[in-house]
Amino acid sequence: MYIFIVFYTILYCVVYIPLFCIAALWNKKIREGLRGRISQIWSIRIIIQAAQNKKVILIHSASVGEWEQSIPIIQQLKQSHSNLYIIATFFSPSGMRHAKKTDVDAALYLPFDVVVTAYFFLKKIRPAVWIISKYDVWPGFVCAAHFLRIPILLCSAELAQDSRRHKGLNVYINRMFYSHIHTIFPVSEEYKQHFLRIFPFPERLIVAGDARYDQIIQKAERIQSESAIQLFASPKQITFIAGSIWPADEKHLLPALIRIFNQRTDLQLILVPHELHESHIAAIQKELLQAEITSERYSEFSNNEQAKTTCNVAIIDTIGMLAKLYHISDVAYVGGAFSTGVHNVAEPAILKNPVVFGPKHINSYEAIQLQKIEAAFSISNEEDCYAILSKLISDVEYRIACGSRAQQFVLANKGAAKTIVEYVERFL
DSSP states (O other), X not given: OHHHHXXXXXXXXXXXXXXXXXXXXXXXXXXXXXXXXXXXXXXXXXXXXXXXXSEEEEEEESSHHHHHHHHHHHHHHHHHOTTEEEEEEESSHHHHHHHTXXXXXXXXXXXXXXXXXXXXXXHHHOOSEEEEETTOOOHHHHHHHHHTTOOEEEEEXXXXXXXXXXXXXXXXXXXXXXXXXXXXEESSHHXXXXXXXXXXXXXXXXXXXXXXXXXXXXXXXXXXXXXXOOOBSSOOSEEEEEEEEOHHHHHHHHHHHHHHHTTOSSEEEEEEESSOOHHHHHHHHHHHHHTTOOOEEHHHHTTSSSOOBSSSEEEOXXXXXXXXXXXXXXXXXXXXXXXXXXXXXXXXXXTTOOEEXXXXXXXXXXXXXXXXXXXXXXXXXXXXHHHHHHHHHHOHHHHHXXXXXXXXXXXXXXXXXXXXXXXXGGGO
């Protein structure tokens, strides 16, 4: 173990950190993260003083998606214990921005994964327990926590069957430092079996489900209690939404949508690009216009008196609306699965949307499970997309049945946060 950590630390310092700094020169997000790590040195001193005489809980998330899994856990801990000081750490700047809007006492970037740095960071913070969300386990920090006898809980944990952690030398390396994790909470029995290959301690594997479902259900209940967004001046019978879409999605999705749209008079489209770059939105509008379909950006009509578009295609160029828009849609396409991996499919599912996505969805447990109950559908090309969307849009009874199954799946997975919180309380 010690030989591996020495080798890992040298490699990390000589290769990873210099590459990270070089990449910061042209990547805005990496640059923001680097600046944040440097500037937070003084913040840590203030946090240490504020946390005196309190039980500190450290919660780490890689980015926004993993952070959402932590929110119900934080809320329940705060409700039950008044003497807690909860510190959230992140790898990504986007996670930091979201954390500042929620009920944590402090938010920090996780320092670079050098054992010495990790040791002094954890020793100063002195957490009673360290919770890691989903997967972002760093060897240096795990070893430092082990030296300091800080229990580590890996919550809402996922590990795909074909994960690189299961291959070759990675199996032995992961077994070494995963053995220092106190308890892992896989989201399902299936993932528990996957973890046993690198964490052969069944008594320390507790299937609890995904705490993110608790957060998604809470959000959906809040959205349903509010007035629904009205985008269109003349609402049609069917509203289709494409959320978090990338150009790779649009290559297959837009041609199929254009064909369906030109065949029907009862359909309205909401398109929500993942990245709100001007060139990206302009390319979408150009492709639609070539098919003689007019569209309007939300920013162009949201300031008018009625705040509604007279077009039947709305392009959302404003951040933070997607979850609310799923409340007014009948069928949802979720982007990302033609590039790095599908985005959040549970958000449209809880609001009774049948969900469609591309082929790269193994990163999402719910995407796999929703397909098994015919509540979600994977496509590989334009023809797949056209066939599935045509069926969902034209067959009302089938669409409603699929949407109901999607919602019931999410509701059935409620309660993971309570199970995890009850376990965390052992260390307080």
